[in-house]
Amino acid sequence: AQSVTQLDSQVPVFEEAPVELRCNYSSSVSVYLFWYVQYPNQGLQLLLKYLSGSTLVKGINGFEAEFNKSQTSFHLRKPSVHISDTAEYFCAVSDRGSTLGRLYFGRGTQLTVWP
Amino acid sequence: EAQVTQNPRYLITVTGKKLTVTCSQNMNHEYMSWYRQDPGLGLRQIYYSMNVEVTDKGDVPEGYKVSRKEKRNFPLILESPSPNQTSLYFCASSSSGSKTDTQYFGPGTRLTVL
Numbered sequence: 001a002q003s004v005t006q007l008d009s010q011v012p013v014f015e016e017a018p019v020e021l022r023c024n025y026s027s028s029v030s031v032y033l034f035w036y037v038q039y040p041n042q043g044l045q046l047l048l049k050y051l052s053g054s055t056l057v058k059g060i061n062g063f064e065a066e067f068n069k070s071q072t073s074f075h076l077r078k079p080s081v082h083i084s085d086t087a088e089y090f091c092a093v094s095d096r097g098s099t100l101g102r103l104y105f106g107r108g109t110q111l112t113v114w115p
Numbered sequence: 116e117a118q119v120t121q122n123p124r125y126l127i128t129v130t131g132k133k134l135t136v137t138c139s140q141n142m143n144h145e146y147m148s149w150y151r152q153d154p155g156l157g158l159r160q161i162y163y164s165m166n167v168e169v170t171d172k173g174d175v176p177e178g179y180k181v182s183r184k185e186k187r188n189f190p191l192i193l194e195s196p197s198p199n200q201t202s203l204y205f206c207a208s209s210s211s212g213s214k215t216d217t218q219y220f221g222p223g224t225r226l227t228v229l
Contacts, residue, residue: 044205
């Protein structure tokens with residue numbers, strides 16, 4: 001089974017500052033990578049995903065993530081955050097070697113944006 | 116509007132009283148699954164279903180049952196709830212269960228077992 005590590009449980013930042021949310025995964029086999037966001041009192045929604053091709057993936061709301069195979073990382077970035085970005089962010093991985101469409105989630109990173 | 120719905124959204128119950136949380140999707144998705152979310156643990160998969168009458172265990176299936184008699188519905192059943200099942204539950208669906216699919220999540224059901 002995959003293991004997904006989100007290195008920071010909480011990230012506080014001021015509005016308009018850049019932010020990076022870190023994600024590492026365990027497997028050396030090929031994987032598909034996802035970032036989901038959960039706004040307060042809502043379900044999760046997809047921010048972006050990496051399937052193949054360019055290692056820099058752009059998602060909704062100005063977020064982007066970079067796949068680094070050698071470091072088994074998929075860090076999420078935004079150059080300038082807004083208060084509305086306050087939410088919990090989950091990194092998830094599916095294993096190309098698995099026969100099942102399973103998603104393995106990290107423990108989440110709470111991003112809090114202060115005015 | 117394409118969506119995944121769950122009912123109820125909030126439920127307080129007592130130990131041992133059977134309950135069912137319903138999940139329905141209107142996107143004709145084949146794959147559906149249930150997760151529980153606990154603080155500091157992220158989301159863990161309870162059960163999933165690849166299609167009608169095809170279900171299998173996820174990572175934390177103990178104490179739960181599911182059924183998939185219709186494509187759109189995937190209820191989660193707790194036959195004898197216990198306090199350690201107090202959690203936030205999410206139903207999700209995707210088109211085919213492919214490893215590249217986006218999963219669509221319901222709004223969540225917050226369950227408290229006293």
